[in-house]
Amino acid sequence: MKYPTTPIPGGVCAPKGFTASGVHCGIRKNKQKLDLCLIKSEVRAASAAVYTQNIVQGAPIAVTKANLADGYAQALICNSGNANTCNADGVEIAQAMCALVEQHAGIPVADVIIASTGVIGQPLPIAPIAEGMPALVSGLSGEISGNDNAAAAIMTTDLREKIRAFSFDIGGVECRIGGIAKGSGMINPNMATMLAFITTDVAITPEMLQLAISRDTEISFNMVCVDGDTSTNDMMSIMANGMAGNKLIDSEGDDFNAFCQALGMVTNYLAREIARDGEGATKLITCSVHGIPAVDARKIAKSVVSSSLVKSAMFGADANWGRILCAMGYSGVTFDPSKVSVKFSAASSPDDICEVTVCENGASVDFDEDLAKKVLTHESNEIAIIIKIGEGSGHATAWGCDLTYDYVKINGDYRT
Amino acid sequence: MKYPTTPIPGGVCAPKGFTASGVHCGIRKNKQKLDLCLIKSEVRAASAAVYTQNIVQGAPIAVTKANLADGYAQALICNSGNANTCNADGVEIAQAMCALVEQHAGIPVADVIIASTGVIGQPLPIAPIAEGMPALVSGLSGEISGNDNAAAAIMTTDLREKIRAFSFDIGGVECRIGGIAKGSGMINPNMATMLAFITTDVAITPEMLQLAISRDTEISFNMVCVDGDTSTNDMMSIMANGMAGNKLIDSEGDDFNAFCQALGMVTNYLAREIARDGEGATKLITCSVHGIPAVDARKIAKSVVSSSLVKSAMFGADANWGRILCAMGYSGVTFDPSKVSVKFSAASSPDDICEVTVCENGASVDFDEDLAKKVLTHESNEIAIIIKIGEGSGHATAWGCDLTYDYVKINGDYRT
Numbered sequence: 001m002k003y004p005t006t007p008i009p010g011g012v013c014a015p016k017g018f019t020a021s022g023v024h025c026g027i028r029k030n031k032q033k034l035d036l037c038l039i040k041s042e043v044r045a046a047s048a049a050v051y052t053q054n055i056v057q058g059a060p061i062a063v064t065k066a067n068l069a070d071g072y073a074q075a076l077i078c079n080s081g082n083a084n085t086c087n088a089d090g091v092e093i094a095q096a097m098c099a100l101v102e103q104h105a106g107i108p109v110a111d112v113i114i115a116s117t118g119v120i121g122q123p124l125p126i127a128p129i130a131e132g133m134p135a136l137v138s139g140l141s142g143e144i145s146g147n148d149n150a151a152a153a154i155m156t157t158d159l160r161e162k163i164r165a166f167s168f169d170i171g172g173v174e175c176r177i178g179g180i181a182k183g184s185g186m187i188n189p190n191m192a193t194m195l196a197f198i199t200t201d202v203a204i205t206p207e208m209l210q211l212a213i214s215r216d217t218e219i220s221f222n223m224v225c226v227d228g229d230t231s232t233n234d235m236m237s238i239m240a241n242g243m244a245g246n247k248l249i250d251s252e253g254d255d256f257n258a259f260c261q262a263l264g265m266v267t268n269y270l271a272r273e274i275a276r277d278g279e280g281a282t283k284l285i286t287c288s289v290h291g292i293p294a295v296d297a298r299k300i301a302k303s304v305v306s307s308s309l310v311k312s313a314m315f316g317a318d319a320n321w322g323r324i325l326c327a328m329g330y331s332g333v334t335f336d337p338s339k340v341s342v343k344f345s346a347a348s349s350p351d352d353i354c355e356v357t358v359c360e361n362g363a364s365v366d367f368d369e370d371l372a373k374k375v376l377t378h379e380s381n382e383i384a385i386i387i388k389i390g391e392g393s394g395h396a397t398a399w400g401c402d403l404t405y406d407y408v409k410i411n412g413d414y415r416t
Numbered sequence: 417m418k419y420p421t422t423p424i425p426g427g428v429c430a431p432k433g434f435t436a437s438g439v440h441c442g443i444r445k446n447k448q449k450l451d452l453c454l455i456k457s458e459v460r461a462a463s464a465a466v467y468t469q470n471i472v473q474g475a476p477i478a479v480t481k482a483n484l485a486d487g488y489a490q491a492l493i494c495n496s497g498n499a500n501t502c503n504a505d506g507v508e509i510a511q512a513m514c515a516l517v518e519q520h521a522g523i524p525v526a527d528v529i530i531a532s533t534g535v536i537g538q539p540l541p542i543a544p545i546a547e548g549m550p551a552l553v554s555g556l557s558g559e560i561s562g563n564d565n566a567a568a569a570i571m572t573t574d575l576r577e578k579i580r581a582f583s584f585d586i587g588g589v590e591c592r593i594g595g596i597a598k599g600s601g602m603i604n605p606n607m608a609t610m611l612a613f614i615t616t617d618v619a620i621t622p623e624m625l626q627l628a629i630s631r632d633t634e635i636s637f638n639m640v641c642v643d644g645d646t647s648t649n650d651m652m653s654i655m656a657n658g659m660a661g662n663k664l665i666d667s668e669g670d671d672f673n674a675f676c677q678a679l680g681m682v683t684n685y686l687a688r689e690i691a692r693d694g695e696g697a698t699k700l701i702t703c704s705v706h707g708i709p710a711v712d713a714r715k716i717a718k719s720v721v722s723s724s725l726v727k728s729a730m731f732g733a734d735a736n737w738g739r740i741l742c743a744m745g746y747s748g749v750t751f752d753p754s755k756v757s758v759k760f761s762a763a764s765s766p767d768d769i770c771e772v773t774v775c776e777n778g779a780s781v782d783f784d785e786d787l788a789k790k791v792l793t794h795e796s797n798e799i800a801i802i803i804k805i806g807e808g809s810g811h812a813t814a815w816g817c818d819l820t821y822d823y824v825k826i827n828g829d830y831r832t
Contacts, residue, residue, distance in 0.1 A: 056745030056753045056778075086741050086753065088779045120738020121780045232742050308724070312824050322536020325502050326648050329472030337472045337502065362472075363504040364537045405821045408728050 003258040005168040005265055011147035014165035014178035015201035016243040017042035021139035022149030025132025027081040027124070034153035036132050039076040039197060040105060040140055045241035047073035047113065048210035050217045052234035058083050059090025060114045061235060063098065067110050071206025073239055076113040076197055077101050078154050080182070084116040084124040085232045096126050104133040105140075113237050115195050117156055117182060120232060151180040154195055158182050162273040168262040170255045175202045175244040177262045181270040183224075183234075183277075194221060196236040196270055202259055203242035204249040212260050213238055220267035223298065223398040224275045225306040236267075275305075275399035276382075280406030285314050287385040288397040296333040297389075297396035303331035304385060305400025314383060315402035319344060319372035321358040324385060335389050338362040343386040346378030354378060355386075419674040421584040421681055427563035430581035430594035431617035432659040433458035437555035438565030441548025443540070444497040450569035452545060454552050455492040455613060456521060461657035463489035463529065464626035466633045468650035474499050475506025476530045477651060479514065483526050487622025489655055492529040492613055493517050494570050496598070500532040500540040501648045512542050520549040521556075529653050531611050533572055533598060536648060567596040570611055574598050576693050580685040584678040586671045591618045591660040593678045597686040599640075599650075599693075610637060612652040612686055618675055619658035620665040628676050629654055636683035639714065639814040640691045641722040652683075691721075691815035692798075696822030701730050703801040704813040712749040713805075713812035719747035720801060721816025730799060731818035733792035735760060735785065737774040740801060751805050754778040759802040762794030770794060771802075 012020050018041055022034040047068055051061050067073065077097055084090050098112040116124065140146060151161040165178030183194030204212075213236060221236055242248070249255045276284040287304040289297040304310055307327035313320040321342045329337065340362045345355035356371045358364070376383060424430050434457055438450040463484055467477050483489065493513055500506050514528040532540065556562060567577040581594030599610030620628075629652065637652055658664070665671045692700040703720040705713040720726055723743035729736040737758045745753065756778045761771035772787045774780070792799060 054742060054745035055750060056741045083738070086738055086775070086779055088777070119736070120742060121775065122738075123780065232738075232745060308823075315824060320535070322499070322502055322538075322648075325472050326470060326536060329470035329648060334471060359502070359537065361504070363502055364539065403824055405824050407724075408731060408819055408821050408824065 003168060003261050005166045005262055008165050008167050008176065010144050010165050011151060011163035011178045011180050012039050012197060012199040013142045013144065013147040015176040015199045015241070017201060017241050018199045019140040019142045020146040020150035021136050021141065022153030023132050023135045023139060026128035027079050034149060035079055035081045036129060036136055037078045037150040037153035038105070038136050038140065039150055039199065040107065041074050041199070041239055041241040043241050043243065044072050044074045044111060045239035046071060046204055046206040046209050047237065047239045048206060048213050049113065049235055049237040050213055052232060054232045056086065056232045058085035058116055058233040059087065059094045060084055060116045061233065062091055063094040064113050064115065064235065067098070067112055072111060073113050074111040075101050075105060075107040076237060076239070078115040078195065079129065080154055080156050081118040082116060082122055082124045083118050083120045083233045086121040087123050089123065093124050093126055097129055100130055100133050104137045115233065115235050117154065117195055117233055147180065154180065154182040156182065157279050158277050160273070160277050162270050162277070164266045164269040166262050166265055168258060170202065170246040170258050173244055173246040175246055176200065177202065177266055179266045179270055181274055183274040194224070194234045194274055196221060196267065198238040198266060200238065200240045201242065201244035202240050202249065203244065203246050204240045204259065208249050208251070208256060209238060209240050212256070212263055216260065216263050216267055219396070220264065220271045223302060223396070224271045225302060225398065225400045272399050275401050278401035280404040280409065281401030282381060282404055283314055283402045284382040285385065285400045285402060286382070286397055287387065288395060289387045289389065290395040291388050291390035291392050292335060293392065293394040294396050297394050298398070299333050300328050300331045300387070301396045301398035303327045305398045308403055311400065311403035314376065315404050317373055317376035319358050319369065319376060325359065325362070339389055341388045344372060344375045345384040345386055346375045346380055346382060348380055419584060419677050421582045421678055424581045424583050424592065426560050426581050427567060427579040427594045427596050428455050428613060428615040429558045429560065429563040431592040431615045433617060433657050434615045435556040435558045436562040436566035437552050437557065438569030439548050439552045439555060442544035443495050450565060451495055451497045452548050452552055453494045453566040453569035454521070454556065455566055455615065456523065456556055457490050457615070457655055457657040459657050459659065460488050460490045460527060461655035462487060462620055462622040462625050463653065463655045464622060464629050465529065465651055465653040466629055468648060470648045472502065472648045474501035474532055474649040475503065475510045476500055476532045477649065478507055479510040480529050480531065480651065483514070483528055488527060489529050490527040491517050491521060491523040492653060492655070494531040494611065495545065496570055496572050497534040498532060498538055498540045499534045499536045499649045502537040503539050505539065509540050509542055513545055516546055516549050520553045531649065531651050533570065533611055533649055563596065570596065570598040572598060573695050574693055576689070578686050578689040578693070580682045582678050582681055584674060586618065586662040586674050589660055589662040591662055592616065593618065593682055595682045595686055597690055599690040610640070610650045610690055612637060612683065614652070614654040614682060616654065616656045617658065617660035618656050618665065619660065619662050620656045620675065624665050624667070624672060625654060625656050628672070628679055632676065632679050632683050635812070636680065636687045639718060639812070640687045641718060641814065641816045688815050691817050694817035696820040696825065697817030698797060698820055699730055699818045700798040701727070701801065701816045701818060702798070702813055703803065704811060705803045705805065706811040707804050707806035707808050708751060709808065709810040710812050713810050714814070715749050716744050716747045716803070717812050717814035719743045721814045724819055727816065727819035730792065731820050733789055735774050735788035735792060741775070741778070755805055757804045760788060760791045761800040761802055762791045762796055762798060764796055
């Protein structure tokens, strides 16, 4: 960590000038489940987003792209329970949601970011959203409760809210960045059924903001895989309202780097938490690949955490490393299999690491199966697969989870 | 079916001059499980093969490539229980297996095709194979039992033998083609943990034989997906010994086409059976895509049958067609989502078809959920997903299976 950074509470409400809210409006049948979220900045904010690469895209994506064309936004609305995708009237409904934000919260339609997550191909009724707006707006709060309600309202099959914020310093001025995310199934690199909403009070131009998140996404959210399905609705958005009062970041340099580091600390945390909370998952699997150029290392790491056979073996605590070599081999990267070593590692703390090398020079080593079992059933429920391929300095990390009975159960009848 | 073709019994022993055998030699602990297979031609046969595209390849693949460089072979040996992959001495062991065939069956080492399937990264002992050779060779038989033992000996987690043969006519001469296959997990297009061994008594040059299987694989074995994992050991091989006495096929034309059709009938059957017998599968899922060029239709069909979310929905009999649109959207093919229609279909017989259209013009239609449930729980355990994208004549079909608790169970602890 090159620039000092401090974890703080509050998620998207941690930065100055942001409030958030979450209510149950009725898109979901379960009244205990919040299903509508609003995040608002006190002032208009430089804003940017990255989107799913699926060519079937939700209507909210199209509307957000249009609204962010000028690089500014001031509010974000998101519902769960319905993706508003593959609906004939999808764009009209998404625009109507933005109009409701203007009507009830006074933010112009063109400054609203919109997202939806849930079932694809079911018309999204506007009535419950309209009915929920007064409570949603009156619930806006800059306290922790405001953030927590917003974080809860975007969850679908997620079991846990995903929230993170940091304070950091830019040119002697204290700044803050915070985020919430959802995503549990239909998760695959390239922005997949994943939503992440970041706020910051840093002063930065829309162009530099877009550059920062585009670079960051490649090594954060795009390195997560739960099931290989790239969703139609993924989006990561950021609003930077400048209220910290730092000197405007309008070019690369130390200030930009300090911002990017803080951004990365939020996104890396959220990405890992999405993998950890993968549908049915019992374990977080991290795969780090060392010794080859980062672009290749990313492909290999992703291929390993995406393999159903690797994921099943991790569930069963089976040190079947051949499946890892196999997944590496179909990653699309050319490498010399005889140079590969593979190690499993788990840790209770940085000075209590439990690890076992299972493959060296591309072949089996005579490892202790009991030790391997100990690593793979480690109480931390976090297993690192550490791969070394060559002597280069490039490396990458991907995050995934094990494949369990519960993944099948959850997805066997999601709509009911 | 342009050329008349008749199903016949006998698998790889159906063509003239082929015998086969299968024994338990001890690579597998379970003595009930055959683990060593031999197929032999009375005379040297034009031979060809296609191989996995995984860059980590089993030692048997390297040895077979070398032995088939001249386009001829006369015997095939295959063990199950150990893939002989990622082993420092893998090539030596594979060569030693070929030497055992020469020693015991009198076929020169350079005319032996070799394959192995099972766990990756565990040294393959040669001793049990050497001990099993006398019984393996003395068991060679041209009867159905010979074929069935061979088919059983190549199985790993397969529940069923996969066997098919046809007789057909080339220039007034009756010819035969037959095959066996294995494959249940680690199955993904591009030849994945799948072995298929075909024999035929057709007279054909090695060049035309290679052309026939290379074209055929694109629309047969490469269109199967069980779990998206492309294995290190996949191989499809064919031996054509010419004993039917037809005029040698040395160019394209009617005779070649008749052969290709018969070949396709064997490979299509085996490919479908591999999907049906996918690890833990309860249903065969076929996805056919119509209206766009075949090369694109293939990518889309494969993407749909490969989606964990689609596969889970099929297991749960959930008509969640949005996941199908989603999988189409990340297939890498550009198409207009608003032109897509999706239908589920199942049939007890060609005149007893049960079907339901769930999506038209890329959006939901008001379909009967009870009818959808009826289709998706159909007694045939075979569900067709029929997708229409445009008005073109191109089309393709891919085969997969549902994702079940048992897939996870089987793969959670495969090595024990």
